[in-house]
Amino acid sequence: MNPNEMGFVFSTAGILEQAKMNLRKGSKVWVGDKNLAWVAAEITDFIGKQAQVVTTSGKKILSSPEKLFLRDADEDEELGGVDDMTKLTYLNEPGVLYNLERRYALNDIYTYTGSILIAVNPFTKLPHLYNAHMMEQYKGAPFGELSPHVFAVADASYRAMMNEGQSQSILVSGESGAGKTETTKLIMQYLTYVGGRAAGDDRTVEQQVLESNPLLEAFGNARTVRNDNSSRFGKFVEIQFDASGRISGAAIRTYLLERSRVVQITGSRKELSLFLPVMCIWEGNLSLLTCLTICLSFPLFLSLCPPYHMHQLITDAEKYKLDHPSHFHYLNQSKTYELDGVSSAEEYMKTRRAMDIVGISHEDQEAIFRILAAILHLGNIEFSPGKEHDSSVVKDQKSSFHMQTAADLLIHHMTLSQAEFDAGSYLVHNLVVRCDVDLLLAMLCTRTIQTREGSIVKFLDCSAAITSRDALAKTIYARLFDWLVEKINKSVGQDLNSKIQIGVLDIYGFECFKYNSFEQFCINFANEKLQQHFNEHVFKMEQEEYSKEEINWSYIEFIDNQDVLDLIEKPVPSPCLDFFWWFFGVVSFLIWFLCFR
Numbered sequence: 001m002n003p004n005e006m007g008f009v010f011s012t013a014g015i016l017e018q019a020k021m022n023l024r025k026g027s028k029v030w031v032g033d034k035n036l037a038w039v040a041a042e043i044t045d046f047i048g049k050q051a052q053v054v055t056t057s058g059k060k061i062l063s064s065p066e067k068l069f070l071r072d073a074d075e076d077e078e079l080g081g082v083d084d085m086t087k088l089t090y091l092n093e094p095g096v097l098y099n100l101e102r103r104y105a106l107n108d109i110y111t112y113t114g115s116i117l118i119a120v121n122p123f124t125k126l127p128h129l130y131n132a133h134m135m136e137q138y139k140g141a142p143f144g145e146l147s148p149h150v151f152a153v154a155d156a157s158y159r160a161m162m163n164e165g166q167s168q169s170i171l172v173s174g175e176s177g178a179g180k181t182e183t184t185k186l187i188m189q190y191l192t193y194v195g196g197r198a199a200g201d202d203r204t205v206e207q208q209v210l211e212s213n214p215l216l217e218a219f220g221n222a223r224t225v226r227n228d229n230s231s232r233f234g235k236f237v238e239i240q241f242d243a244s245g246r247i248s249g250a251a252i253r254t255y256l257l258e259r260s261r262v263v264q265i266t267g268s269r270k271e272l273s274l275f276l277p278v279m280c281i282w283e284g285n286l287s288l289l290t291c292l293t294i295c296l297s298f299p300l301f302l303s304l305c306p307p308y309h310m311h312q313l314i315t316d317a318e319k320y321k322l323d324h325p326s327h328f329h330y331l332n333q334s335k336t337y338e339l340d341g342v343s344s345a346e347e348y349m350k351t352r353r354a355m356d357i358v359g360i361s362h363e364d365q366e367a368i369f370r371i372l373a374a375i376l377h378l379g380n381i382e383f384s385p386g387k388e389h390d391s392s393v394v395k396d397q398k399s400s401f402h403m404q405t406a407a408d409l410l411i412h413h414m415t416l417s418q419a420e421f422d423a424g425s426y427l428v429h430n431l432v433v434r435c436d437v438d439l440l441l442a443m444l445c446t447r448t449i450q451t452r453e454g455s456i457v458k459f460l461d462c463s464a465a466i467t468s469r470d471a472l473a474k475t476i477y478a479r480l481f482d483w484l485v486e487k488i489n490k491s492v493g494q495d496l497n498s499k500i501q502i503g504v505l506d507i508y509g510f511e512c513f514k515y516n517s518f519e520q521f522c523i524n525f526a527n528e529k530l531q532q533h534f535n536e537h538v539f540k541m542e543q544e545e546y547s548k549e550e551i552n553w554s555y556i557e558f559i560d561n562q563d564v565l566d567l568i569e570k571p572v573p574s575p576c577l578d579f580f581w582w583f584f585g586v587v588s589f590l591i592w593f594l595c596f597r
């Protein structure tokens, strides 16, 4: 991606400038506060190396001058804050936060910092901000002329694409729950508005992209500590345009599905509930089945469904041998089986509808639910030690039942081509290939190692068998997700001839738990890379430009995360490697010398 072609939407502000300090008595400053983060104060005296400040509430504090930030003096007059933070005299963290707070209080959730848009999550519906009238207002309006808005960023990208004939990208970044996915949807809504096809067309590409969202969310979202509907995958939506600026195709690319959530929640409930009001539960990935089972067991949910749906849910649950979610290991770890304000039955039907819209046949829909049910049954297979050393067997009858059911559900429908049909001795074109339960057992309890002499079968102990079971469940789920994305892309249709497109990247945010999985590491690494791209775009390139043109200005200090990236992705410098091999050689020689001489 060419950074010059990028628009940015940032949902949180980063640390900006610690302005060159010029403190004296009477200076208005920000001083750190344990509860409020920052409070406004004024310097009244200097005692030794410390500055004495008096806060607006009259509290006297001694602070080292380096910990103080200069504050704009005019905040009392301009109660609404500034719509572009570059207008602030002192662009520092407390100044930025205070400005955002003042604007937020007036429901102004958007603020510019130059060409970057900062969005503060309103956690409430603001329909007046996103209606057709607003879209019409922003259409073609020069950037910065109207109040800051996500439509202005989308419009600027669209205009730049049309005027320069170059593809554009919009990066939506921020921590979990900041509002990235909502912002992405609004950008798509606007692009749909300006680049929509002529009236009278059948279901348009843009409609299909928007309509496929519930499907992706049903399979790729989960409840986390910060967000009830957190995307657990990154998404890059490419909207393709023809030369006249009309949408001609689209493609959705997904990244880094957090597949470990299929088999376990991220942190233990106890740890999370100590600090946070919402427990981290795993829900969205199998929300369809959860709702199937919840609907069966809770009359309340049943009463929410129209009779046809009720009937369908019951038969589906019976068909897949499902029960209350508390009976399934992959669902009961959080002990939470419903979300406030979310009707599982409605969600289930919404997802079914989205499948119809995307063109997933009823046979394929059946297959999807069978696979999901099979994953749930897989999770209930337990193991006990076998007769052989370090081996394992299926624990009891209950586990055997779940294994048999999983195998029965993992059937594969094959439609043979005429050539295949003619070549083989098949009686039918359509074959149903069942999963052999003995093969499934062997897959879970043993590992086959290929050697030069042939293959060796190694028994797995109980914990290794459980790891193997979970790995299978995760892999099946991830493949199903990829298949769904492929299906959506086929249904939406890409325009392979398109020369210009707008890409919207919605990548899920940085998170840090007590124990972080490898997946979390990859997610955080991706976020660090994006941060570096942002640093390069906003700070480094601008500063280089100023230096080149010999413009006198003070350097902005920013936290450069290049060291973190180097630590992860840079090859080990060769002197270290050389030393390692030298050291290894010496130690090997000594061992050989001491043992054999």
Ligand SMILES: Nc1ncnc2c1ncn2[C@@H]1O[C@H](COP(=O)(O)OP(=O)(O)OP(=O)(O)O)[C@@H](O)[C@H]1O
Pocket (backbone or CB within 6 Å): 121, 122, 123, 124, 125, 126, 174, 175, 176, 177, 178, 179, 180, 181, 182, 183, 224, 227, 229, 230, 231, 232, 507, 508, 509
């Ligand atoms: N512009 C907005 N208007 C109204 N509500 C919003 C807006 N942006 C976000 N929200 C609310 O915040 C919730 C969380 O937003 P969203 O799912 O977009 O966060 P996210 O940054 O994508 O989180 P994650 O990284 O966990 O997926 C939404 O479900 C919605 O209720």
